[in-house]
């Protein structure tokens with residue numbers, strides 16, 4: 261039995277939504293993973309008369325493809341799509357059976373219009389919470405366009421392939437055998453990468469907005485909803501809807517909700533935003549802001565959006581170490597997401613740079629997977645909460661180095677070590693290891709407007725109690741501002757303030 265009773269009960273409800281027959285073509289050997297995969301496929305078939313199973317030989321064993329009767333869709337799972345990928349399997353079954361994916365019609369048309377042959381392969385780990393988005397996006401593309409196919413590959417079941425392709429971060433996607441991208445990617449981002457996103461003139465030709473929000477995290481979503489509820493023309497332009505929340509696993513301090521998860525909260529935010537007919541433009545990156553009669557926001561694709569008021573809510577990103585080797589070995593041993601990439605370092609020695617809460621949490625998490633974790637903290641003491649430090653020091657496979665400065669991440673084609681300086685003795689040391697997780701905090705995404713709006717020495721936009729910046733008509737909210745604390749609920753509150761502040765500005769001007 262691969263599925264427990266609770267999951268089976270939920271699955272049974274979903275399978276009732278299947279609209280037509282689906283043929284699972286299964287390529288199995290005599291190994292343990294094949295046996296488990298066959299058990300899963302048989303369980304699925306026993307649960308719905310719409311699911312048929314046929315034995316075959318596919319490019320990888322063990323794997324199975326999900327097809328319409330008489331027509332291959334190109335959706336293949338190599339390994340067993342349980343863990344975080346179970347939803348990907350359920351959605352694939354529903355979509356191949358004829359159920360429409362929950363995607364805007366405009367995006368569906370874009371996918372259907374892609375010409376040519378595209379074979380995607382995505383390497384994932386079953387514990388990676390960023391991977392299902394990519395797997396599901398590529399599956400939707402395969403289901404909708406016969407020229408597109410996609411194979412999800414569980415790195416743990418295909419270790420040799422992962423080693424030979426030197427994959428050290430998930431998800432990693434290959435297109436027609438060539439590296440395509442790594443890390444979380446939305447469907448819109450994949451389409452834009454394929455050159456199939458909306459073109460610049462389409463965006464520039466839009467009528468001016470009353471309020472244009474730059475950034476689609478919790479602060480941007482909140483600002484846009486507050487503005488749109490005033491009945492004014494509101495848009496959001498963002499690189500990635502959801503912001504940092506998409507990278508967050510458990511959330512226990514979103515008041516009134518005892519526990520939720522990042523992607524779930526983002527889905528609710530998106531639904532709420534859509535409720536108000538807000539024009540959401542993703543994946544689009546703003547690169548310049550200028551106040552003329554209207555405020556102009558220029559995007560990296562050259563498009564210029566115009567608005568009477570603008571709310572900047574571009575949040576923050578992981579801070580880089582800035583030492584030699586960091587950029588060269590990114591995704592080749594240098595990682596930022598322990599939840600996603602930790603499993604790829606099973607049995608290896610890794611370092612975590614940073615002794616704050618996120619660094620110590622990462623080290624505790626990794627200690628359960630890898631052989632040994634070395635924590636490097638610049639200051640003489642760790643900054644993490646006492647309870648986390650206690651847990652960390654109780655672990656047998658963790659070494660903590662305090663008062664040390666990371667000098668270089670070394671390697672040839674991938675990371676092989678780290679060099680640090682003991683700040684007390686000024687002696688240089690080198691440790692041989694295979695992975696470095698950088699956890700040294702965040703920097704505001706304001707580089708593109710430092711000459712336009714007033715920022716403090718950390719690059720955070722200075723706002724007043726209405727969310728107004730130094731430029732009339734330009735407001736800001738969330739982690740990109742000088743607010744004392746950076747949290748979801750705080751960013752949503754400041755988004756609401758900025759939305760109301762912008763409306764107030766419009767009625768007075």
Ligand SMILES: Cc1cc2nc3c(=O)[nH]c(=O)nc-3n(C[C@H](O)[C@H](O)[C@H](O)COP(=O)(O)OP(=O)(O)OC[C@H]3O[C@@H](n4cnc5c(N)ncnc54)[C@H](O)[C@@H]3O)c2cc1C
Pocket residue numbers: 474475476477478479480497498499500501502503504505507508509510511512513514544545546547573574575576577705708737738739740746747748749751
């Ligand atoms: C791993 C992790 C765990 C966390 N856990 C919690 C938690 O448990 N509870 C909690 O309350 N908080 C948590 N936080 C903090 C919380 O996620 C942030 O405070 C919150 O997301 C800030 O929201 P924001 O909208 O200001 O910015 P962000 O969430 O950073 O969103 C910024 C938005 O701007 C977009 N953007 C950036 N630059 C541009 C540009 N040039 N052009 C267009 N768009 C752009 C981004 O794509 C994104 O849409 C966590 C953060 C991290 C990283």
